[in-house]
Amino acid sequence: AQSVTQPDIHITVSEGASLELRCNYSYGATPYLFWYVQSPGQGLQLLLKYFSGDTLVQGIKGFEAEFKRSQSSFNLRKPSVHWSDAAEYFCAVLSGGYNKLIFGAGTRLAVHP
Amino acid sequence: DAGVIQSPRHEVTEMGQEVTLRCKPISGHDYLFWYRQTMMRGLELLIYFNNNVPIDDSGMPEDRFSAKMPNASFSTLKIQPSEPRDSAVYFCASSSGTAQYGYTFGSGTRLTVV
Numbered sequence: 001a002q003s004v005t006q007p008d009i010h011i012t013v014s015e016g017a018s019l020e021l022r023c024n025y026s027y028g029a030t031p032y033l034f035w036y037v038q039s040p041g042q043g044l045q046l047l048l049k050y051f052s053g054d055t056l057v058q059g060i061k062g063f064e065a066e067f068k069r070s071q072s073s074f075n076l077r078k079p080s081v082h083w084s085d086a087a088e089y090f091c092a093v094l095s096g097g098y099n100k101l102i103f104g105a106g107t108r109l110a111v112h113p
Numbered sequence: 114d115a116g117v118i119q120s121p122r123h124e125v126t127e128m129g130q131e132v133t134l135r136c137k138p139i140s141g142h143d144y145l146f147w148y149r150q151t152m153m154r155g156l157e158l159l160i161y162f163n164n165n166v167p168i169d170d171s172g173m174p175e176d177r178f179s180a181k182m183p184n185a186s187f188s189t190l191k192i193q194p195s196e197p198r199d200s201a202v203y204f205c206a207s208s209s210g211t212a213q214y215g216y217t218f219g220s221g222t223r224l225t226v227v
Contacts, residue, residue, distance in 0.1 A: 032213050043117075043204055043218035051213065090156065094213055099144065100169065101216060103156040 002027045002095040006104035013081050014112045021076040021107050023091030032094035033074040034101065035065055039087045047089075050074060061085070086111045117219035119205050125225045131193040134222045136205030137186055146216060147180055147190050148204040156204075162188065195226045 005024045013019055025031050032051050036044040048059025055067040065076045074091060091104040118137040126132050138145050146161040160170040165182045173180070177196070182188040192199055202223050206216035 034215055036218075041220075043220045044206075044216075045218070046215040049213075049215055099161065099163070100158055101146075102158070105155045 002031070002093050002102055004091045004093050004102065004104040006091055006107050008107045009105070010108050010110065012110040012112060015083050016080050019078045019081045019085070019109070021089050021109070023074045023076065023104060024072050025074060025093050026072065027093055033067065034092040034094070035059065035063070035076050036090045036092060037087050038090065038106075044090065047076070081111055083111045083113060085109060117205055117207050117217050119219035119222050121222060122220065123223045125227065126195055128196055128226055129194045131191065132195045132224060132226075134190040134203050134224070136188045136190070136219060138188070138205070138207030139217055140186065142207035142209045142217070143185070144208045144210075145182060145188050146206040147188070148206065150202045150204060150221070159190070197226045200225050
């Protein structure tokens with residue numbers, strides 16, 4: 001069955017530092033992959049998605065992610081983190097005939113001033 | 114567009130009571146999804162609809178849970194009777210076509226069963 005693993009439950013970075021959040025997927029074919037962000041008390045917002053083509057995907061809020069088939073990874077990056085980026089981040093893979101999103105457990109990001 | 118609208122935002126109920134959560138998807142979206150979020154289990158897909166028809170309810174935890182979509186602009190998730198372990202945040206999401214373009218989530222309903 002398709003699944004995603006986010007190895008880091010919590011990450012703390014300083015404001016202005018670079019960020020990389022890890023995501024590993026399990027999928028037989030070319031996966032459709034997503035990153036979502038959830039601010040406290042809010043729903044999930046789509047940051048970016050990968051279907052095919054260029055393996056470096058640009059998203060909103062200055063985020064990007066790189067698909068690496070050899071490593072079964074889809075890591076999220078940002079060159080310089082802002083305090084407003086503190087939130088929970090979810091990686092997801094499309095499953096069930098391209099109708100169901102399966103989410104990872106999430107990574108909670110804290111940003112120190 | 115106002116996005117996906119869920120009501121109520123918060124619900125506190127006593128064990129054994131019936132609870133109804135409501136969702137209005139984005140106009141024109143033909144897929145609707147109900148998710149549950151807990152600390153222990155993360156985000157779980159409960160059920161999804163396509164053109165108002167339930168397609169996959171394999172995530173519904175037990176018979177106490179039921180979901181309906183009487184028309185394209187409204188869906189309900191009902192729990193009867195409610196139990197403390199049902200306490201969670203319930204999200205509704207909708208999408209146009211298959212989910213490959215991503216879902217739009219509502220703000221969720223935080224349910225507390227005491």
